[in-house]
Amino acid sequence: MRYDVIVLGAGIVGVSAALHLQSRGRSVCLVDRRSPGEETSYGNAGLIERASVIPYAMPRQFSALLRYSLNRSPEVRYRLAHLPRMSTWLFQYWLHSSPQRLLEAANAMLPLIEHCVAEHDELIDKAGLTHLLRRSGWIETFRTLEGRKKALAAAKDVEQYGLRYDVLDPAELKAREPHLLDAPIGAVHWRDPTTVSDPEALTKGYAALLTQQGGRFASGDARTLAQSGSDWVVMTEEGAIAAGQVVVALGPWSDQIFKPLGYRIPLGVKRGYHMHFGSRGEARLNQPVLDFEGGYVLTPMTKGIRLTTGIELAAFDAPEDARQLDQAEALARNLFPLGERVEPKPWLGRRPCLPDMRPVIGAAPRHQGLWFCFGHAHHGLTLGPVSGRLLAEMMTGEAPFCDPSPYRADRF
The missing domain is CATH 3.30.9.10 (D-Amino Acid Oxidase, subunit A, domain 2)
Structure with missing residues (x-):
């Protein structure tokens, strides 16, 4: 069972990356221990948040910090x-929340935010999921x-x-x-934002589109990932699968893969x-x-x-x-x-x-064929399809629609 790409993580980010790779001619196997959309992608407010141009920063006003310190705020x-x-992470977050660095983060995220609704619209139409979509902001x-x-x-x-x-x-x-x-x-x-009435159903619908078009979903443990020559191998319930490229899109569990491989990313x-x-x-x-x-x-x-x-x-x-x-x-x-x-x-x-309020999207600098797409904070649903597009463009040698350098893995 060999594929061009294995995508680890069947949340909205991983499923979207798999679809974009598939649309560029790659055979893809999506791997997760649970069914698509049943972890982080299940629980959110359903916003495809075109209006969140400025990332969620740590408050720097004394009054706000004092209020939060009382630990009584929902x-x-x-x-x-x-x-x-x-x-250490909170201190880095505080540093990146300064006015100048927050502006840098906003400018870095702007191309993704600007395209988020259009990229979802395209997948929603293809997957026949327009009944989940509201355009009332x-x-x-x-x-x-x-x-x-x-x-x-x-x-x-x-x-x-x-x-x-x-x-x-x-x-x-x-x-x-x-x-x-x-x-x-x-x-x-x-x-400008759109919203969905069931984020889990949206993610499952995207995953169904992947399999309808010839892709595959396999139940397996991403932590079994290992190199074998020029391939990456993962164990699934149906046996080992291999690919020349692998994408880590495991959201908050991504460190279970990148840490053992020697990457120090402050997730x-x-x-x-x-x-x-x-x-x-x-x-x-x-x-x-x-x-x-x-x-x-x-x-x-x-x-x-x-x-x-x-x-x-x-x-x-x-x-x-x-x-x-x-x-x-x-x-x-x-x-x-x-x-x-x-x-x-x-x-x-x-x-x-991530403390600088932008995800990691791109190649792992020390391992051939290893790619990252995680760290979307409050906007995983919003940015899943557009992040998947950017990653697929880089992986297939296509000209990226925006500068991917703000999201590189070695920026820390």
Whole structure:
């Protein structure tokens, strides 16, 4: 069982890379221990976030750091015992969050962000998944005058990138989301992003397209990856498979491959939770709604209203802590008439993050045929297809649509 390329990781990034390689004539086998879309790609707010031109930086204002230090915010929560182990990464993140470096990160990410919707649209059309897609953007609400001031200032900062948005007063917000409660005093409606009602179904649909077109999915353990002459070999449930090229697209698990191979890439993890809820009465949401001051998102999904929290800084395998989700739920019940929880326990996921707020996309510098595509932080769903395109262009010798040097593996 030999292929041109093995792609390790069947999340949105890996599946998208496999599809782009396949479209360029490569035979591809996608390998994961679970079915496509059942790990990090399962739990997100469903945003294809064309409006997030400026990456999520670490706050540098003393007031914000003080607020987070109290550990009572649903936007950011931490486990005290974990902070010393993460201190080096957090310091690097803080350095890269300076105004100058943040601008550099924004400019580096801009080509990917600009193409994210178009690249998804192409795959969604091919896979017959348009029923999952909404083109109404998303809404960012605020509850105080100070929140309004900060939200509008943030919107002003990205006007130079040509993004479309509407500033809504309470009446205009009610017209667009009639079932929101009276807590918000206004909102910003971002018009350029698209959203999906089931990220897991989207990823599985892309994977189904891959197999329909002759690609293969195999259940296996990426940690069995080994070199054999000029080939890379992975063990699957059906036996060994080999290829001249292999892509590591394992999200937060990517370090299980690159570390044993001698690469020192500062991959960190921001955890997060979600839960689905019913709605009271006939209440419904038309598009995702972010509470700007609360740091959580409510999204209409096929399984109910999904509440997605901010970040939790904790060890990769630390036990679940429901307090962040409980705090967000308490705030969300003042924003929208949520019903009962529809799942027995919260979903816990892990976002793979690099301190300079950009992914690793490109060749591994010391191993022939080894390629990386991971570290997309909060925007794995957004950037999966466009990252897959860029990687496939590099792997097949095609001229890349943008400069890939900001994402190179040896930049650290």
